[in-house]
Amino acid sequence: MSGSVLHDAPGPRGRRRIAVASAVVSLVLIGLVVLAARRLAANGQFDSSKWSPLFNPGDEDFPDLWRLLGGGLLHTLTAAALAMSFSLVFGVLIATTRISAARWYRWAVVGVVELLRGVPVVIAIFFAAQVLPAYGFRLPLLWYIVIGLTAYNSVVISEIVRAGILAVPKGQTEAASALGLTRGQTLRIVLLPQAFRSMLPAVISQLVVILKDTSLGAFISYEELLRRGLIAIQTLRNPIQTYLVIAGIFILVNYLVTRLATYLEARLSGRVGSRPREAATP
Amino acid sequence: MDVITDNLGLYADGLLGTLKICGLVAVAALLLGIVLAGFRVSPVPPLRAVGTAYVTLVRNCPLTIVLFAFAFGLPEAGVNGSYFTFGAVGLTIYTAAFVCEAVRSGIGAVEAGQAEAARSIGLTFGQSLRLVVLPQAIRAVIPPLGNVAIAMVKNSAIVGAFGVGGELYSVASTLNGARGEPALPVYSGVVIGYLVIIIPAGLLVLVAEKRFRVTR
Incomplete structure (x- = not known):
């Protein structure tokens, strides 16, 4: 158990106290649930008309609703997959060119990285959606989201890649130069493959952040899962x-992705170049 | 760029509004997060379950949905409030989950021997947490908490996009959306506003990381 260091294995008195506390906490929880349920019931939230389109396959709205939501989920996943792919490409480009480049270039990259890191993703998406059309770049809504998400996440991923490359033991680079590999070859053949392994969990955790942020598309009317839900609410009330x-759908998808990251981390830990992963910031 | 200089007052008000929301949410989320972290390390199983469930659910749910559900779901159950209240409460609930995890990892970073020593001189769970573990954990927790705070400032833009007026994002919707000013300078001004908060905050986190680095 998680806090075992903080307290001894409880003796008979401690066990009794814990049992009492558990009972009290459980009662309070049950009380809260009952209160919430009564409140919901008093406002007619348990009427079958409100639940059955979502959960009863026999309901006349059920197939249409789930086709709507399913399509929304597909749009959400599309946006996330595109944003992730572009972020990976740009992230690796930023990280690798930053490591082997002239000083002025490195400083320019640091400037851009710090700038993009400080911009809220929702602003980046609005920026793309409002500014690009003003200059004649009219794109499908999907691309404004992908651009906004990529601007932020490629910077985050570049930091992950950089940390991954720096975590590869120095002897690897030395051995590569002893073999006569160029800097580019060293990076491509020796460093990146090893770095990739150690950074995989962190990259996958970042995927959760991207998935969550796709819901910002609802603000610019991109029909991802949340927007489709809003559309459904208009008729179903x-x-x-x-x-x-x-x-629930978001939590399930993200939970599975997080589990994958944890699993990979456990599998890859202890290998060359691996280091503990920091939790992705919100 | 005249748009920015002409509306400097509006931008300044927006900056203050963002700082106001963030200050409020920071205090509330810090308190809630610390309580949740206490839940997650407590010897009482139901409390641990509550803490774990809270963190797992909230961390995996987009803030946007939390905000929508609060503002348009809760009134259906007879709970009414202003957009500001719902926005601030939603952001607090969301941020608290990340505060909890930062604090918990800080508690985990305190060497086991410290807690063992505290127990062996007879301190209770509460005493050893309060007198021995937390004071040390705080040093390890401040830099990650700084990062959570920075993320919170950026997330406050979502609260703004949601329709809570008087903060930085709403400046853009006023100038660009309502008055039809050109998008590029308007949004650049908003971006500069956020950078004014976030870049110094980022530097502070760096300083804190150096200052509080503990060699273990």
Whole structure:
């Protein structure tokens, strides 16, 4: 158990106290749930008309609703996959050119990195959606989101890649130069493959951040999962139920992605160049 | 760029508004996060379950959905409030999950021997947490908490996009959306506003990292 260092294995008195505390906490929790349920019931939130389009396959709205939401999830995943791919490409480019480049270039990169890191993703998306059309670049809505997400995440990924490359033991680079490999070859053949392994968990954690941020597309009317949910709510009039389902889908997908990251981290730990992963910031 | 200089007052108000929301949320999220971290390391199993469930659910759910669900879901259940209240509460609930994880990893960073020593001289769970572990954990926790705070400032833009007026994002919707000023300078001004907060904050985190580095 997580806090075992903080307290001894409890004796008979301690066990009794813990049992009492557990009972009290459970009662309080049950009480809160009952209160919330009564509140919901008093406002008619348990009416079957509110739940059945989402959960009852026999309901007339069920197939259409889930086709709508399923398509939304597909759009969400598309945006996330594109943003992730572009961020990886740009992230690796930024990181590798930064390591082997002239001083002025390095400083320019640091400037751009710090600038993009400080811009809220939602602003980046609005920036793309408002500024690009003003200069004649009219793109499908999907691309404004991908551009906004890539601007921020390629910077984050470049830092992950850089940390990954720097974590490869120095002897690897020395051995590569002893073999007569050029700097480019060393990077491509020796450093990146090893760095990639150690950074994989962190990159996958970043995917959770990207997935969550795709929901910002709802603000510019890109029909991802949340926007599709809002559309459904307009006719079904069941916001609480629909938000619960949408949140549930996001939580499930992200939870699975996080588990994958944890699994890979456990598998890869202890190998060359691996280092503990820091949790992705919100 | 005249748009920015002509509306400097509006931008300044927006900056202050963002700082106000962030200050409020920072205090609330810090308190809630510390309580949750206490839950997650407590000897009482239901409390641990609550802490774990909270963090797992909230961290994996987009802030946007939390905000939408609060502002448009809760009134259906008879809970009413202003956009500002819902926005601030939503951001607090979201940020608290990350505060909790930062604090918990800080507690984990304190050497096991310290807690063992505290127990062996007879301190209770509460005492050893309060007198021995937390004071040391705080040093390890400040830099990650700084990063959480920076992320919170950026997330406050989502609260703004959501319709809470009087902060930096809403300056853009006023100038670009309502008055039809050109997008590029308007949004550049907003970006500069956020950078004014975030770049110094980032430097502070760097200083804190150096200052509080503990050699273990």
